[in-house]
Amino acid sequence: MSMSAARGVPGKRERLVVIGGDAAGMSAASQARRLKGPDELEIVAFERGHFTSFSACGIPYWVGGDVPERDQLIARTAEEHRARDIDLRMRTEVVEIDVAGGRVRARDVDSGAESWTSYDKLVIATGARPIRPDMPGVDAPGVHGVQTLDDGQALLDTLAHTRGRRAVVVGAGYIGVEMAEALINRGYEVTVVNRGSEPMSTLDPDMGRLVHEAMEGLGITMVDDAEVTKILTGGDGRVRAVATEDAEYPADVVVLGIGVHPETALARAAGLPLGEHGGLLTDLAMRVRGHENIWAGGDCVEVLDLVSGSERHVPLGTHANKHGQIIGTNAAGGYATFPGVVGTAVSKVCDLEIARTGLREKDARRAGLQYVTATIESTSRAGYYPGAETMTVKLLAERRTGRLLGAQIVGREGAGKRVDVAAVALTAGMTVEQMTSLDLGYAPPFSPVWDPVLVAARKATKAVMSATS
Amino acid sequence: MSMSAARGVPGKRERLVVIGGDAAGMSAASQARRLKGPDELEIVAFERGHFTSFSACGIPYWVGGDVPERDQLIARTAEEHRARDIDLRMRTEVVEIDVAGGRVRARDVDSGAESWTSYDKLVIATGARPIRPDMPGVDAPGVHGVQTLDDGQALLDTLAHTRGRRAVVVGAGYIGVEMAEALINRGYEVTVVNRGSEPMSTLDPDMGRLVHEAMEGLGITMVDDAEVTKILTGGDGRVRAVATEDAEYPADVVVLGIGVHPETALARAAGLPLGEHGGLLTDLAMRVRGHENIWAGGDCVEVLDLVSGSERHVPLGTHANKHGQIIGTNAAGGYATFPGVVGTAVSKVCDLEIARTGLREKDARRAGLQYVTATIESTSRAGYYPGAETMTVKLLAERRTGRLLGAQIVGREGAGKRVDVAAVALTAGMTVEQMTSLDLGYAPPFSPVWDPVLVAARKATKAVMSATS
Numbered sequence: 009m010s011m012s013a014a015r016g017v018p019g020k021r022e023r024l025v026v027i028g029g030d031a032a033g034m035s036a037a038s039q040a041r042r043l044k045g046p047d048e049l050e051i052v053a054f055e056r057g058h059f060t061s062f063s064a065c066g067i068p069y070w071v072g073g074d075v076p077e078r079d080q081l082i083a084r085t086a087e088e089h090r091a092r093d094i095d096l097r098m099r100t101e102v103v104e105i106d107v108a109g110g111r112v113r114a115r116d117v118d119s120g121a122e123s124w125t126s127y128d129k130l131v132i133a134t135g136a137r138p139i140r141p142d143m144p145g146v147d148a149p150g151v152h153g154v155q156t157l158d159d160g161q162a163l164l165d166t167l168a169h170t171r172g173r174r175a176v177v178v179g180a181g182y183i184g185v186e187m188a189e190a191l192i193n194r195g196y197e198v199t200v201v202n203r204g205s206e207p208m209s210t211l212d213p214d215m216g217r218l219v220h221e222a223m224e225g226l227g228i229t230m231v232d233d234a235e236v237t238k239i240l241t242g243g244d245g246r247v248r249a250v251a252t253e254d255a256e257y258p259a260d261v262v263v264l265g266i267g268v269h270p271e272t273a274l275a276r277a278a279g280l281p282l283g284e285h286g287g288l289l290t291d292l293a294m295r296v297r298g299h300e301n302i303w304a305g306g307d308c309v310e311v312l313d314l315v316s317g318s319e320r321h322v323p324l325g326t327h328a329n330k331h332g333q334i335i336g337t338n339a340a341g342g343y344a345t346f347p348g349v350v351g352t353a354v355s356k357v358c359d360l361e362i363a364r365t366g367l368r369e370k371d372a373r374r375a376g377l378q379y380v381t382a383t384i385e386s387t388s389r390a391g392y393y394p395g396a397e398t399m400t401v402k403l404l405a406e407r408r409t410g411r412l413l414g415a416q417i418v419g420r421e422g423a424g425k426r427v428d429v430a431a432v433a434l435t436a437g438m439t440v441e442q443m444t445s446l447d448l449g450y451a452p453p454f455s456p457v458w459d460p461v462l463v464a465a466r467k468a469t470k471a472v473m474s475a476t477s
Numbered sequence: 478m479s480m481s482a483a484r485g486v487p488g489k490r491e492r493l494v495v496i497g498g499d500a501a502g503m504s505a506a507s508q509a510r511r512l513k514g515p516d517e518l519e520i521v522a523f524e525r526g527h528f529t530s531f532s533a534c535g536i537p538y539w540v541g542g543d544v545p546e547r548d549q550l551i552a553r554t555a556e557e558h559r560a561r562d563i564d565l566r567m568r569t570e571v572v573e574i575d576v577a578g579g580r581v582r583a584r585d586v587d588s589g590a591e592s593w594t595s596y597d598k599l600v601i602a603t604g605a606r607p608i609r610p611d612m613p614g615v616d617a618p619g620v621h622g623v624q625t626l627d628d629g630q631a632l633l634d635t636l637a638h639t640r641g642r643r644a645v646v647v648g649a650g651y652i653g654v655e656m657a658e659a660l661i662n663r664g665y666e667v668t669v670v671n672r673g674s675e676p677m678s679t680l681d682p683d684m685g686r687l688v689h690e691a692m693e694g695l696g697i698t699m700v701d702d703a704e705v706t707k708i709l710t711g712g713d714g715r716v717r718a719v720a721t722e723d724a725e726y727p728a729d730v731v732v733l734g735i736g737v738h739p740e741t742a743l744a745r746a747a748g749l750p751l752g753e754h755g756g757l758l759t760d761l762a763m764r765v766r767g768h769e770n771i772w773a774g775g776d777c778v779e780v781l782d783l784v785s786g787s788e789r790h791v792p793l794g795t796h797a798n799k800h801g802q803i804i805g806t807n808a809a810g811g812y813a814t815f816p817g818v819v820g821t822a823v824s825k826v827c828d829l830e831i832a833r834t835g836l837r838e839k840d841a842r843r844a845g846l847q848y849v850t851a852t853i854e855s856t857s858r859a860g861y862y863p864g865a866e867t868m869t870v871k872l873l874a875e876r877r878t879g880r881l882l883g884a885q886i887v888g889r890e891g892a893g894k895r896v897d898v899a900a901v902a903l904t905a906g907m908t909v910e911q912m913t914s915l916d917l918g919y920a921p922p923f924s925p926v927w928d929p930v931l932v933a934a935r936k937a938t939k940a941v942m943s944a945t946s
Contacts, residue, residue: 065859065920065921066862075862081861326927346914352918356922365916392532392544393543393544425894425923426897428895428928429898432907435915436902436904446900447818447820447821448821449821449893450793450821451822451893452532452535454830457500457534457795457798
């Protein structure tokens with residue numbers, strides 16, 4: 009990300025239109041407003057939902073009870089945005105982008121009334137929509153997604169009115185495992201049904217296996233290699249079980265945590281360029297390719313993966329916020345870029361921490377990279393210090409060059425954020441051998457004398473040397 | 478650190494002599510043994526003390542009761558080393574190095590008997606000695622250093638037999654603050670007397686102030702700007718108070734935590750090159766400069782500071798272990814290097830975490846660098862997530878280039894190890910602007926959507942832009 013001061017075009021008041029009032033869109037609007045006052049730049053933002061600038065990542069913790077109040081997840085209300093001279097129109101859905109005409113058609117969700125709004129500059133931040141499998145029963149009462157605050161409230165309402173305590177979570181990615189924790193915290197017996205061979209397919213299967221075992225240790229029933237074929241309902245029409253080809257899992261409540269797709273129907277209809285994952289394609293300034301005055305960011309775009317060199321869809325709030333900053337700076341006439349991602353993610357299930365960055369083995373193969381791996385076990389603190397917890401660290405390094413390609417960590421307290429060391433090393437293009445001499449913080453309450461990441465780097469260095477032939 | 482496989486010189490059995498049986502020395506011996514068997518390489522190690530390969534960094538936690546048993550701090554016993562064909566001679570002090578003759582003179586500490594041992598290769602790992610101020614009363618019963626396991630045992634004996642509960646810690650560096658925690662854990666009223674303007678002089682004073690305030694909040698009496706002039710004893714000869722020019726602080730026990738000097742008397746007498754901090758000077762392969770067959774590492778050497786470009790003395794177990802690995806590899810005919818340090822350190826006092834890396838403001842000035850600073854407050858987790866704790870992050874960036882020069886963090890749980898992100902960024906020579914787009918792990922239990930280090934990088938980027946004129 010690079011920034012420079014905004015340059016004004018004196019005399020003309022421009023209009024910036026933002027589609028989507030969540031992280032990317034409202035960060036863009038806020039940053040543009042910071043750089044240009046309302047006399048220079050009018051900002052109009054359209055949001056079809058009831059809420060703006062909320063933390064979707066926080067929903068599992070609200071559902072689980074760690075976050076008592078919905079409104080704690082709202083970073084900034086519509087009123088707060090309006091107080092900063094952003095003309096935010098809630099419950100208003102943009103239904104068409106007229107690129108040639110430089111205007112958008114918006115519909116009032118409640119009244120159905122439509123009108124056109126012209127723009128000088130446009131920001132597309134339409135986010136993502138949850139994958140909702142097309143199968144019998146998926147719309148039955150008691151089956152819930154967890155994408156929006158309304159979804160979260162509906163799930164909480166179901167939990168409050170359901171006597172049975174059996175929950176099935178469909179999907180074992182980060183939303184699935186976080187929802188498993190939430191439902192355990194609410195006192196449910198939780199079954200996670202997952203079509204992959206192990207949970208957390210964002211990890212290699214050997215590391216996913218550790219997650220499987222740890223989740224079973226938490227009392228969660230793990231069903232792998234199982235495709236859900238339908239959702240069975242009872243006489244009252246409510247969900248009663250989740251069915252796979254081989255089995256049925258009784259359920260009083262079902263949570264769908266299967267993932268999301270970029271929400272780009274509008275962009276597609278407008279002829280804007282989409283990538284192979286269905287997300288908008290932008291340049292490094294987050295401008296939609298080929299369109300000088302249209303930017304896009306957040307869950308509706310594809311981002312450059314700096315390790316593989318190809319585009320990925322990585323729907324995460326942290327990227328959406330960064331995109332918003334970049335877009336707001338550029339749309340206000342400044343200069344900023346987003347170089348790409350290395351693919352870092354952390355999640356937790358109760359006291360289990362799961363982290364990854366960079367490429368998995370299959371990503372490396374797909375990118376044409378040959379690699380070695382090294383997996384080690386170590387502890388979060390000096391072995392003799394109270395609370396030292398075991399963690400497993402796996403590194404991938406390129407064959408011959410030894411360049412770090414990826415890291416995966418599964419452990420307890422102190423495991424997850426250690427992935428940041430690998431994320432920075434990846435960004436810098438370090439070799440695993442260079443990593444062995446990283447000057448990381450050491451004291452017995454914080455780390456063994458060799459930090460687990462360094463122990464893994466040493467083993468990976470040996471693997472690179474052995475494979476150099 | 479780079480490594481390559483060891484190359485043997487066939488036919489000749491060489492002798493490697495190691496002076497000092499702690500982290501650097503025994504890591505070197507063990508690594509050399511891993512690469513060369515006893516038929517190729519004889520390894521003789523001399524240790525003047527009672528223990529080998531112990532964690533000096535763990536002593537405060539043993540004294541404080543977090544680590545119940547002394548032997549938990551011993552990573553490897555003398556017997557374990559001997560079982561790997563290392564001829565480890567305990568209670569045997571090397572009293573002379575005859576460089577020209579390729580031999581060392583060793584004395585049995587108990588009997589006084591002396592003998593010469595010749596070497597083909599020599600490792601000097603004599604460590605550091607605690608600074609013990611030359612003042613009246615410093616040797617009185619009840620005044621303790623905490624450098625060795627014997628020191629720790631002596632202090633524990635004093636604590637067990639002392640009825641009074643008033644402890645004075647002299648010095649407020651990392652040993653001082655860790656000992657303050659240990660004594661609080663033992664139920665003492667603790668006063669820390671410190672000649673600096675704030676505790677933790679490894680931080681800038683503005684960050685040290687936060688440590689001062691937090692330690693007072695923990696019930697510790699903090700006395701800054703106070704040079705201890707003498708230690709007062711009672712009628713029984715035991716310590717009764719610590720005196721400064723202005724005041725007396727009653728004490729039933731006194732702990733000296735003033736720091737250490739490189740232990741290089743032997744090396745100096747042998748004419749080996751020492752730096753301005755009194756430590757041995759080595760090349761990047763940890764070879765003593767100008768001596769093909771002598772290596773040195775651990776607390777007795779100076780290391781290259783990669784940020785300032787000059788040598789520093791950084792006595793830390795984590796470096797000593799790395800040095801040992803490098804030396805063992807090279808002494809066994811392999812190839813490995815230690816590039817230097819960026820100066821990372823973490824410590825804690827009860828629940829307060831303190832971390833630093835790179836240059837302080839005064840270090841930057843001394844290195845001829847112009848800089849800007851940025852200090853921010855943020856939280857360890859999403860603000861709405863339970864257990865989110867405040868932390869303060871300060872960054873230094875070079876004027877004009879924006880290159881990161883240093884980072885300091887003071888906070889609670891989750892603060893300390895965040896310094897690793899800055900440590901890796903420093904090693905990679907990143908600018909604070911490059912840091913703003915680092916792909917760090919985000920989920921509400923682990924971080925706000927903008928990690929505190931990124932928030933600080935954004936503010937530092939603005940400071941660099943404002944100062945670019």
